[in-house]
Each structure stands twice: as C-alpha cells, then as structure tokens.
Amino acid sequence: MTILDKIIAHKRQEVADKKSLVPTALLERSLYFPAQPVSMRKYVQRPDLTGIIAEYKRNSPSKGVINAYAPVERTSIGYMQAGASALSILTDTTFFGGKNEDLTTARKFNFCPILRKDFVVEEYQILEAKSIGADAILLIASVLSKEEVSQLAQFAHSLGLEVLLEVHNREELERTLTPHVDLIGVNNRNLHDFSVDLKTSVELAGFIPDEFVKVSESGLSEPASILELRQHGYEGFLMGEAFMRQSRPEKACAAFVEDLKKLEAAAATFSI
C-alpha cells in the first residue's frame, strides 16, 4: 500500500464521518457565494502577474513538518502582494496539517482565486469546498476513473468552481482528459514514491491540448525553471515548499519574484 492509497482510504472514512455530522442537505444550505467567483484560469494568465500559485502547506508526508509557525493571514496576504496569481491552501489535516479554517481565513483577507488543495473522491467534498469559500478544486487523475473526473468536474462547475486536473504521466492524461476541466496540472512529484523530476512537465507538455491552461506542479525552486517551462507552454506554477520552508514564506516568495523579474529582463535583452 503506497502513501497515496493510505491517504485515499483515510479520506473516504473521513468523508463518511463528516457526512454523519453534517448531512449533505445541511451543507447545501451553507454554501458560500462570493459576489463573483474569481477565475484561477484567468488570474494565472494575467500578464501583470507571475502565474505562481503559492501554496500554504504546513506538513507533508514526504517532508514531515515544513513550517509549524507561519500564520495563514500574513503568509497569504504576503504571497499575493509579492505577485502570485493565486493561492493553494491545503485543507487535509491528517497528512498535511491543514484545516478548512485556513482556507476561510485566507478567503477573508484576499481577493484572488483560492484552490482548495485536498483529495477529492466525492461530491460532498466539493460542496464543502464551496461552503468554505474556495474558487477551484483539485482532482487527482491517479486515484479517479474517467467517469469520476467527468462527473466531479461537472458538479464543481455547477457550483461555479473551476477544476485543476492533476496528472503525472501520459496514461493518466489520456485516460481522464475531459472538456469539463479548466486547467491541467502536471505534478513533477510522483505521489507513490515522492521522487521529483521537472522533466515530467517538459515531456507531457506536447500532449496537453491547447484549450487547457497548463500548470507545472511541485519541486520548483529556481526562476530559471519557470522561464524554461514557459517555453513549453506552461502559464501556472504551483509552488509550496520553496516558500514554506523559510520562516517568512511570503518574503521568500517576494525574493523569488524579484529574481524572476531580473531573469526575465536579462532574457529579453539577450534575445534582441
């Protein structure tokens, strides 16, 4: 049994327990409807922003505790001030040390797209994402069938939420691709053994149809990688640990964006 299998088994039980406490009909009555949903797809493509989807992640199964102290208010506001396009907030408690309140807090302080980062296996969790103020959800291809991806994505759309479909290889991409998702994220980390390789994004880029916004996920820590991935059509860059590993993640994000801008300027001069 891999760690991902363990997470999914645990998640199914957790959702069953939650349902008995807050039945679906009750959750439906507490949906959060912001004045207008904020489109992650659009923000990632905004030329005045960086495409960075900055993640708030306290722990991970592969790294243990990453940052136990950085508060979600200051971190999320700082990420957005630094030039991030969107936020990703981990809400899984058991394996990532997150909670729904982290997302509601981030929502209170930021007008920007917020991705609820969790392991979605049922519609109930999508209602929950909406009820806590998310704008987008993640669907992980390796743990879902094509029908599940399609149905969950359509359900998310019916609530005004966008969908980021995460794949790690060509088989997952071709097996689950459906027009009902908005962005395709290529996870450079293999969730079964945690190995990370940016080549995963480079190699899969050509197989992703143009109508989907391409996002490269995990293991990003160098501005040069962003420039390289842009050449392959990536517009979104999901980054967590490189920032969260530092005591002031928002400052690390700002420094990264500064370096990225310098590199962009240098690259522009060089190409003339």
Ligand SMILES: O=P(O)(O)OC[C@@H](O)[C@@H](O)c1c[nH]c2ccccc12
């Ligand atoms: O911390 P990193 O290496 O920058 O990675 C961020 C993000 O891609 C990663 O947290 C992630 C990608 N897919 C996931 C699915 C579930 C939990 C976490 C993830």
